[in-house]
Amino acid sequence: MELNQYLSMFIDESREHLQALNDNMLKLEASPEDIAIVQTIFRSAHTLKGMSATMGFEDLASLTHEMENVLDLVRNHKLAMNPFIFDTIFKSLDSLEAMVEDIINGGTGKADVSPIVAVLKSIVTGDYEKAVPSAAAAPAAASGEAELDEFQYSILSQSVEAGLQVYRIEVSVQATCVLKAARAYMVFNVLEQNGEVVKSNPSVEDIEKEKFDTTFSVYLVSETGREELERQLGNISEIEKVTAEKMDEDGLKRGLEKKQPAAAVQQEAAAARNEVAPAAARAEAAAPKAAGGGTAVASRTIRVDIERLDVLMNLFSELLIDRVRLEQLASEVRRNDLTETVEHMARVSSDLQNIVLKLRMVPIDNVFNRFPRMVRDLAKSLDKKLDLVIVGADTELDRTVIDEIGDPLVHLLRNSVDHGIETIPERLAAGKAETGTVHLRAFHSGNHVFIEIEDDGKGIDRDKVLGIALKRGVVTPEQAKTLADEEVYMLLFAAGFSTADKISDISGRGVGLDVVKTKIESLGGSVQVSSRLGAGTKFSVQLPLTLSIISAMLVRLGSEKYAIPLSSIVETAVIRKEQIRDVHGNRLMEFRSSIIPLLSLSKLFEVPDFSEADEAETEIVVIRKGDKLAALMVDEFIGQQEIVLKTLGKYLTNLFAISGATILGDGQVALIIDTNALIK
Structure with missing residues (x-):
């Protein structure tokens, strides 16, 4: 049977099932006792397994099969859901998404799923509760590859003999980091100022393409002390952990040895007990590499350069001006045949106009659908409870704006979750419900689209913001006396401005908000802030439809x-x-x-x-x-x-x-x- 003709159908349906699995898992987390939701999740997983097996994607099928086993126990009341099981299944979904993306990019969909499969099997047997913590596996351990080759070993060995210091530095980026490659670039920038990088694992090319989980390691030849290196790297935003190990000859020889994949699996299964449960949002699905020279999937869609669509729109707009002129002339001349022809042309051009407009318009749901999972993970890592309420996800926006607006919205949402919503004790002390609410709304008004992010958190302290602005010299004392509340809140968007008492890597008013304002203004939009102390904050983003x-x-x-x-x-x-x-x-x-x-x-x-x-x-x-x-x-x-x-x-x-x-x-x-x- 020729399977390629079914590949585009498989991809479309896989994406739908994965989105449904993510959405339903979030619902189940809110109502863990609802077996009806478990039945729905089980059916989606079962369908995905059957499709994957039919298409020959064995790794996809085997991972989904193990998920099915866990869900089967839950739906038959033999297993109760708990945070560890939720996080393990979410981690499995991340792996499935990575494999489907690999297939879309022309790969084979193969990946090393044995670590996550081992964890799922331990849940079925109940052994996961007895797992003993063990040392975290090195990044290269699971792959069975040696960290160093002979040439790199020779360079490092000679450096040790020459009296230079050789370090193996392991860097962990926060799991919630949006731009991992950018943080890695900053790490390499610091390393190159302090010495010479001989080896990176994964390779620099893979790191630039974000083909790593949350951890990478480098071998560095340097004259800088270990503590100083760790301090400099630790100061980089969104870097969770830095470990610098000074290497001797024996340590370098160990880098030459190939790691045993079986041991790595055991370490991963044991480490998962400690990694998955306490820290939410550890999306550690390794990006699978195409094992063969696969070709890109044939699809019913084509990619068109936005500039060509702009030209098409401009040409059609000129046609529309002529149509209006013709209608005016026909009403003056009053000839039946001319009037009929103009009316027919008007009908055809109206249909054409609708198609031309729809070519550029995309529902904002394409951006919004990744936020529920992100907010869930953030809330869990911060030990907060909150609901994300999305309204107007079907609002359509121009493709160029959709492509650019995702990152600013991520910053604003993270800001609301981190700085806006209080912790559970703080909310209870303030007489609020322990579960906070963040509203994400989109709606049309005129030839603009508005996106609002509103939380019912602690609001913005006007006097605190003004005090910091005066201290930093952002405004003068004379200006401060005349500023309205909204103008004070806009000071949050000044570069480097922060109201946080404790620096947070999840967000930071100023660390990300100046970038948000710059990006939105580059799209021809604007952002406004309104807030009531103790009641909440609302960020309102106004964007042009950019319709012609x-x-x-x-x-x-x-x-x-x-x-x-x-x-x-x-x-x-x-x-x-x-x-x-x-x-x-x-x-x-x-x-x-x-x-x-x-x-x-x-x-x-x-x-x-x-x-x-x-x-x-x-x-x-x-x-x-x-x-x-x-x-x-x-x-x-x-x-x-x-x-x-x-x-x-x-x-x-x-x-x-x-x-x-x-x-x-x-x-x-x-x-x-x-x-x-x-x-x-």
Whole structure:
């Protein structure tokens, strides 16, 4: 049977089952007694095992089979779930994901799964409870490879004879570290300043590609003392542990010896008892290497350069301008055959427009679906309880923004979990539920997408932030007196700013937040912070849709035309002057049993040839940003239209409440109103 034709189907279904397994394991962890969830997990694992065995991926099948054995005992009430079993199954899922990724990249899906299989078998037999701690295996031990070859041994041996110090340095990166390769680069930078690296295990190339778990080792020739080396490396952020061992001739000879894989398996099985249970989120699935010259999987999708999609969008937007012009001419000429042709062209171009737009749009769920597991692991490692509530995961965003927004959101979420949510004793002392809540929301407003991360933690201490800012010289005492609360909170985004009493490698206000702000602004977005001390903090990220074409309501103000994005309009209406109230110089109106502010666009944009004073009644557009409403006064409604969003170039920047411009069918230019800037 030719299996290659089924490979793309296998990959798609494997990804779905792995995502389902992760999601259901998180649900089971919240309700360990719910056997119905265990049944669902068992079925997913059973299906994945059958698919893997049919396709010939034996390592995948064998690991899933051992998972099945554990789950079978649980669903038959012969085994109770506990933190160790949860973490072991999560670790198994990480290994399965790594093997599926290897298959996608053209590999064979082979990996050394014997250590994790040994742990799963020990759970089935109950021996895992009797496991005795043993020394952690060296990184090379499981592979059965010698750490040094003859040439490297010769160099190091001669260095020892010449009176130089040779160290074997083992570095452990925190399991929660997002950019392992970047931390490894910083480690090598420090090492090269102190001596010469002779050997790295894994290789430098593999480390650069993040093809290592959380630990790597190097052989270094140096004149620096052992304590000083450990101190310098230990100062690097997100480095969990550094061990420098001074090597002699006997130690170097041991590096020449091949390690016994069987011993490594025993060590790994015993060490798993100590590694998996206490420290959550140790995603130690070794990235499997392709054993043969496999070819990439044939797929029904193709990769297209984003620039080509930009060109396609620009060409179509020009076509749209011509379509609007043709519709206007057809209405003036009034010939039936011309009108019919233009109407048909409008229908076809509308369908084409939808396809062109969808080519670039991706649900933000692609980014959000990795957060529940990450938050679960972080909370466990910090000994906190919390729920992550996700709303609006189906919100679509431009592909270029989706690719870039993941890391900033990871920083903000880690920040909320680490600094926002209190520990269980602190929450109980404050009269709160012991389980904290982090809300992750996404929604459209105008031609922007908003992503909010809100926690019910301890909030931001305004005076503490201001005190540190004054101490660091970020603001002057005179400036500090005039700053509003929101402006004080924005000081958190200053480079190197931190409010932490104890430096944390999981996050750090300042260590990561300045990077977050820079990245979001590079995408054309912005970030705001609101907080109440003792009640929680909300980070609000505003991102452009970066769409070239949007639906808008065209309005007239005197001789000028403006466009308001339809996605932010609640409704349009006409109100009489007596319905407008004046309170402390602010105009207000009643709307659906609530009072909302009323803004005059003509005054806001200083329209010269239009005055509202002469009118007995006025047209209004009610707009929305999140749960806030406002009304805009306009002169006249022109109508709904598909418009092409054009930037205003480099000369007209930072214009208040204007997000771009469009060219209308008659050649006139209409400015597009950024309604989000009008609602604070």
